[in-house]
Amino acid sequence: MRQLYVMAVLVCIFILAGCGSESDNKEALGIHKATTVTNDSGSSTNDGENKEEKTDELQAKEAETAAEVKEVEEAKAAKEANEANEVKETAKKEEKEELKPSKQTQEVKKAIAANKAANAAVGGSIMNKNEPDAPAVKDTDKAGIEKAVKEIRSLAKDLKQQAEGGDTAEVKAIAGQIIQAWDAVKSDIKASAADMYPFLDEKITKLAEQTNAEEIDLEAVIQIDYQIYQGFRQLAEKLGIE
8 A cells, every 4th residue: 555655646746847837837938938929029020120221222313413413403503594695696796897898808808999089080081092192391301290190100100019928017108109209209190180180199198097007908908009000091191100
């Protein structure tokens, strides 16, 4: 009996020990599950935060890119506007320059108009062979006039060449010789060819004005020189000077 009692006690002890172990295992399993849940929850929270950070960063980059694009477009528009304004200003300036004739153009127009008068004189009464001969000129006066007329015609040719070549110094020098030669005989020419004197004297005066100017207009000088040459050619023919 005693042995049976001992065996029963041992069985009870084993049963109680087994129950306690099972409770501990269940408790351990519960803790593990809780930890797993906690870890899952923490992981989910971190994922949410990372997604928000990525979204903010993406939005910031997009905003920065948009700002750069806008800045480039504004700079391009400003450049195009400036170029358009420059084109307009250039066009206006060119238009004004075209509308406003230069001093040289005005002088050339005047000279061309005067040339028409000279050309008309060539075919007019001065060169009309049917006109009465010019008043007789004294031999002494004729020699001086002939010398001066030939000299002036030769100087007029030289003056044209130098003016076309742009040599203002030579132009002034030759013009001075023409004026000097004219002053020496103009009183005799006035007496012997009174009808031509005003024309010749006017052209010589204009030549002096042009060549004494601060800035010589060579085109105008060429036109005046042409008139002088034509006038003295007509005078030579009128007076019978070869």
